[in-house]
Amino acid sequence: MPDYGNTWLVVPVYNEGRVIAEVVEQALKTFPNIVCVNDGSTDDSVEQILGTGAHLVRHPINLGQGAALQTGLAYALAQPGAEFFVTFDADGQHQTQDAEAMVGLLRDDVADVVLGSRFIEKTEQVPVLKRVVLRTAAAVSPTARRLKLTDSHNGLRALNRAAAQRMRITMNGMAHASEIVSMLARSSLRVTEIPVDILYTDYSRAKGQSLLNGVNILFDISLRERGGR
């Protein structure tokens, strides 16, 4: 099993006290370095995280998921030896195996950023490695310059150090996902996308984004960068 001592999982946490300890413990089996950013939760998330082996950063007030991600990245970047960064949802819908595959791509230096997608279908017949290489080639090739991403709102992302340092998430709310994608599209970073499994438990479904929230995201994005500094 590869050593993930140089990899940090960044987990934004907002009122996930019911599941966070379990999610963190599960992920710690693979990834020894985890930083949870408690975004002003009103439940017992902090106590739950303190009971685990994850690092904890506490926002004094609720700022939104985008802000929590940026804080977590800033914390992880400051840790000695940190090379790879994975953003991971706190509600248990992401799989550590998928995160491992993403970090593997970063490690092989075929991409700077790997995004998880729910919509690329997993064809079991094609060997994993071949499938990964094919998709990577497609995404990295100059002709596919415009990132043809199938899923821009997946919380599972892996970044190498150069990419993580470029992250400047300014949209505090949920619009940060689109912000990240458009930032990646403007950058010269090599971005690829791999299929990931999402565990849709009743818990995560209840917490998921509603259609109405999509309207909020569209509005935020349309006004982005127009606000004064």
Next chain:
Amino acid sequence: MTKSLLIQVVLLLGAAGLLVMFIKRWDAVHTRAWKRIAFFLFIVANAFAVLFPSLVTDVAHFLGVGRGTDLVLYLLVLAVGFLALNTYMRFRSLERKLTDLARTVALRDAEFLNERRFPAEAGIAPRTPEKASS
């Protein structure tokens, strides 16, 4: 026809001005100066409108608007738009500052907290001074 065009030009210019301010940087000093000038003119116009109500109607006629009241209404719409925009941008700017502040506090707090929770790790990998210099 030419008269009704005049008010249209005024209102469209106002809308265009809003758009430009929206897109361009907001907090620049000269923008603030213009806002103050606009406020001063607004006060003066107020005083005149109160002292000589018929003046508003005259101006309205000149601009091609039927009644003074209508002219005031049109300008009010512009003013409200301006106000909403100004408030929105001020909020965004405040939110950004608040985020920076909260992040700084959170990171500093986390340094102490996690150093205490994982003293062994801190011993193995002492923090490099790189962070302080940046």
